[in-house]
Amino acid sequence: MTPFSYSRASDAAGAIQLGAVAQAKYLGGGTNLVDLLRETIEQPSAVIDVTGLSAAITQTDAGGLLIGAAAKNTAVAEHRAVRTQYPLISRSILAGASAQIRNMATVGGNVLQRTRCSYFYDVDGSRCNKRVQGQGCDAIDGFNRNHAILGASSSCVATHPSDMCVALAALDAMVHLQGPAGARVIPLTDLHRLPGEDPQTETVLHMGELVTAIELPAPLLGTRSTYRKVRDRASYAFALVSVAAVLALEDGIVTDVRLALGGVAPKPWRARKAENSLLGAPAAEAAFRKAAEAELSDAAPLRDNGFKVELAIRTMTAVLTSLAGEAS
């Protein structure tokens, strides 16, 4: 690690004030940032501990939930309102990392965690455009079994590693931001950027801006939902493919569907093409498969990850078929 100053903020305004210096970095549970500091991928001059900010989970006037950014992943997953009204959120959180990491990691940090691309972490041995602009990418022609098949570019093929964000994307969650220029609320699906020619810029956050809360809209009544994660081992591994799905049926016809994919793209991937294909369609396996194929029609697999295309199609089809079975 390179030297940095450490300070603790007790509220968002204080954090933003402390963060208004060059190369400042906000610290949550540290499960990603401490690793990045140790590898010297992040070299901040100042680290501002924001774990003392609001971790409260409260009802909103709109009938949804407001989750303070400092809430620990475990606290969210076990919260009664979350586990009963938004089981998709609990399931996605519990499918990620380990119990120890979920006890440490904050919601804000989960949303802003960086890719686990091994070339990104290999400071001494690999080229990476995300670390050094214009350096080149050793993943594109390297061992890229875990990399993206959707939304990647010729500069970067890294995936976003979060499970929780996939569920948040499916549920139309909003992100509350606060920065030197004031506060704003944006959809989670607009927070992360695709890499394009500038893979270093991963979000639309402005300098010094801080995630203060995640807002869930009111629960979708009459829907079934689930999160399925496919990975190389049964627990404690990042997703090869994951699917967050919400489904509502009426007389065997799809009346509402929300789908998001993890493990396949540089950001939590809302599957709008599949959704559009399914609205009004019969809730049958053939229609589910057709919708999944529509979503993956733009897939651009690399040398080692072609299997993800069929895996994503099959996982989406299986998840929807199973939800339709429950709903009937």
Add this chain to the structure above:
Amino acid sequence: MPIRINGTEADAPLDPRVSLLDLLREGLHLFGAKKGCNQGACGACTVLVDGQRVLSCLTLAVQCEGRDVTTIEGLAGEHGLHELQKAFIEHDGFQCGFCTPGHICSALGMAAELERGVPSVVTADFSDEGATLSLEEIRERMSGNLCRCGAHNGIIAAIAEVQARRQGQTDDKEAMA
């Protein structure tokens, strides 16, 4: 503000880069928590902070100011080894012993989570507060701790035995109430 470690106060390091693990091992010579991967992948450095199991390698020591840290050295009492330590010996829950302190601290944290009703990804019914204890649940909940000797079966057996005893006691109390 000092950090309380196994009931004894210690000063937080002046350099904020020092991890809790390095403070324990190099600063305080508490060698129980192990440095396996030093990147949050193995669980050998697991300790309890305010009763919650965490990875000390990814925790900056300064973040623990004013908190209670419990390591494997803090578990044995005046009546000898902690019941988990005894169970690990009885069930051959280790071979080389490197992962053992992390496993035992993790199992202790897991017990508190179970008592609080924290679900896991293999829990079927999220509306039910009390997760039913099964070997599948224990394996999932302990997946953040790796044993490369291959003692996992003994480890899970040791934890399951202690957990069953604890839950039996809870059930007895509830029956009497």
